[in-house]
Amino acid sequence: MVVLTILMLVAGLVLGGCGQKKPEAPKEPEKTVIRFAHWRGEDKAAFESIIKKFEAENPTIKVEQSIEGSEKHDTKLLAEFQAKNGPDVFAVMPGARFANVVKGGWFLDISGEKFLDVVKPHLRLPGQDGGKQYAVPYQLVFNDPVYNKGIFEKYKLEPPKDWKGFLALCETLKKNGITPIIFDSEIGPGQFMNPMLMNNMPSDDALVKVQKGELKLTEDWFVTTLKQFKELNDKGYFQKDVLGTKKAGAAALFAQEKGAMLAQGSYMMASNKQANPNLKQGLLAPITVSADKMKYEGIHTATFMIAINKDSKNVEAAKKFMAFLFKPEIAAEYANATGQMLTISGVQYKTEELMEQAKWLEKKTLFQPRYMITVSEVEKAIVNSIMDVIGGMAPEKAALKAQQEVDRVIKK
Structure with missing residues (x-):
């Protein structure tokens, strides 16, 4: 009798269990996708590493790199802006190329953004127009043989x-x-x-x-x-x-x-x-x-200027990514991986080539006339x-x- 009772209880539990729904797996939060367009194919791996760190800190944002050669990058960029489907964050050269984007009205005004503080005021100048900051130079280049x-x-x-x-x-x-x-x-x-x-x-x-x-x-x-x-x-x-x-x-x-x-x-x-x-x-x-x-x-030359598309649908996510790139520790990772000297204060350089370039910070140099x-x-x-x-x-x-x-x- 006791055995029969136990068997009936077990059967009831099994049958009851069959009727229960399995708990649903938690849904992945919907991600905001931003596109970062530039021309430096040699920097792809360095940016991939940085993007992984950014996405780990910002799990609701995904960053996609879009890379073209320098001439094609400029042509494609202007065409995309005209078609209202340009990248959210993009690199631009100083001079005529910067002026073309200003003329088109495609830059987001980033004057007053906190991440600008790590770049010395005189190095920000190539990205300014009419008293507004539209782009921020990332790399500091010496255009000497x-x-x-x-x-x-x-x-x-x-x-x-x-x-x-x-x-x-x-x-x-x-x-x-x-x-x-x-x-x-x-x-x-x-x-x-x-x-x-x-x-x-x-x-x-x-x-x-x-x-x-x-x-x-x-x-x-x-x-x-x-x-x-x-x-x-x-x-x-x-x-x-x-x-x-x-x-x-x-x-x-x-x-x-x-x-x-x-x-x-x-x-x-x-x-x-x-x-x-x-x-x-x-x-x-x-x-x-x-x-x-x-x-x-x-x-x-303060070059490889980074900017945000005024028509981006993801401006806040774009600002977060841009601010991340200008963190001294992230900038140092980029600099030492690519061998590029940067405009950002507080970056620690480790390679022989960058230390050689650092000597030129003390020399009297002119901003590139061509730009x-x-x-x-x-x-x-x-x-x-x-x-x-x-x-x-x-x-x-x-x-x-x-x-x-x-x-x-x-x-x-």
Whole structure:
């Protein structure tokens, strides 16, 4: 009897259990998806790591990277903004590209945001317009040629202090069978023009005055710069087939130690080191005048500016992500992973290349003149004049051709 009772109780429990619903699994919170668009494919892994940390702290936000080459990035960005489907957070270059986005009214005004405090006021300037902060420079770049310290040490060479010394340096390298300067046709003219112009210009804002019609490219200061480009080319101080050399090809030649200087900038130092771990690098700028007339030792650029799309449907999430990127400890992770010096105070640099760049914080440098130009056609005319001279055109003729294009733009 007792056994029967127990069996009946067990059966009841089993039957009762069958009728019960299993508890439902908790629903995943709906995520806000924001898109972060930039052009630095080499930074993909570094940003992936940072994004994982951000998403762990902000489980309701998902960040997707969108990466294109620099030229395609700019074109795609403007097209997407016009179609009202642009990225939530995006990178933009200073100068004409920044001005294009301002003109379109696509920047969110981020003036007064707390994360701006970690960037010194003078480094924020390239991202400002009309007293408003629209973008914040992330990277601090020195647009001066990178040089091979090992080669310089071997021939007991030092960075020269005047134009005569720079030519003598190049001649010594050439006589020893080393290409003095590796110069590419893709980004080289737009980079190398800045240190070549910095001490030749009659004023720091000379290119702005050209854009306004207050100075001419046919004047001595600009023609002299083109003549100096011609002198470097005619004396064989660039590698063969400059016009056929792209950025990646130039970098490969430098990493293989087939040239003493790479006419690009500090942003190349990390990838150069990756390609050749034994490479020791420094930075130098050609001083195109006599030592007593030198105003600047080099060029700096506050670049890779980060901004928020005014038409984003996820502005608060975008602000959170942007603030996260500007945390000194997160910025340090990015800097040391990518080899890029940043505008952010309190960042601890660990790599040899970044410590080398840090020395330039104490030097007298000019903000990149090319990025002071806000009209794309004017910038293109100036850059093209350098390529014309490398291609064999007389400096005076190349300057006149460029000035005629500037005049056309001004009259428009």
